[in-house]
Amino acid sequence: MKLLFYAAKIYDKKSFGPVNENYPEIEIDYIDHELEPRTASLANGYDAICAFVSANVGAETLQILHEGGVKYVLMRCAGFNNVDVEKAKELGIIVKRVPGYSPESVAELAMGLALAVNRRLYKAYNKVRENDYTLKGLRGVNFYQKTAGIVGTGKIGAAMCRICRGFGMKVIAYDVYENPSLKDFVEYVSLDELLEKSDLISLHCPLMDNTYHMINLETIKKMKDGVILVNTSRGALVDTDQLIEGIRLNKFLGVGLDVYEEETGNVYEDRSDEIMKNSVTARLLSFPNVMITSHQGFYTKEALASIADTTLQNLMDAANGVHNGNDIA
Ligand code: NAI
DSSP states (O other): OEEEETTOOHHHHHHHHHHHTTOTTOEEEEOSSOOSHHHHGGGTTOSEEEEOTTOOBSHHHHHHHHHTTOOEEEESSSOOTTBOHHHHHHHTOEEEOOTTSOHHHHHHHHHHHHHHHHHTHHHHHHHHHTTOOOOTTOOOOOOTTOEEEEEOOSHHHHHHHHHHHHTTOEEEEEOSSOOGGGTTTEEEOOHHHHHHHOSEEEEOSOOOTTTTTOBSHHHHHHSOTTEEEEEOSOGGGBOHHHHHHHHHTTOEEEEEESOOGGGTTTTTOOOTTSOOSSOHHHHHHTSTTEEEOOSOTTOSHHHHHHHHHHHHHHHHHHHTTOOOSOBOO
């Protein structure tokens, strides 16, 4: 089976290469190009393609893939908000994803961001490098005995709940379903109550119509003054313009974002030599209490190995008509 691997980075080849040896039936070609309508015809003659979070797997792309004979779309990520699921079903293209490669990899980064913005670690690092040993601008708060509010308690949210408990925090959560594995130490509350009571709010629900811009000026105003907000899920859960208004209202002790609305086009690219036009990201970074990372939640050795294995197993299962629970379409 021939698999075309879009937007391949060196680390993809390093993680998929060795795992590929366990799947001799699969022949992988790696290309740098991102998957989008313009590049979809590169997959003509391939059985499958593999794509990531910034790909455009919309109706037009799927149509071109289908006409080129592609039968399987393998998302090497958990989220699939960039896939037109209905169109894939209509065309009979099987789409699979990697729902739970290493929840701790993302949850540990979420806590890392929370700590970094709380204690201004990015500032402290630069200050000491500049021989500035003053503490100005570095005062944080203890997490111990504070309240963590976790939005979405699936695999990653549950891992974040466990981490927050480890810090001695009271953990409250909001989800449309309660996760029974958390019942001993997590109290489920309404979203409004979570917003009002939490000192640290961490987002771990998927991006869907009803979660789009769930953090906006109205919900921000319900939060405590001095709250820390962390988003490692999907950028569009947060209305960035309204977040900026909230930051200007002094609502936040800190904001840590691994994902943000403008990230497509930036993610995993070196744009350091470019003049950015109208960049909301640049405006966010002008605030001393904001830290942004570039969608690196999944980027641990363990997670990459697991993503590679599940993705190639997904292709084998798809080809054999096996529904393995990772199906999107
Ligand atoms: P999951 O499917 O295990 O959990 C998602 C949870 O969100 C479920 O418990 C679900 O009931 C809940 N949920 C659904 N609708 C909701 C709503 N309206 N309000 C509150 N909760 C709601 O997913 P998992 O693996 O925990 O991943 C969560 C998200 O993390 C993914 O959707 C993905 O966007 C993001 N992610 C980010 C990564 C990164 O590198 N930064 C890597 C992997 C995932």
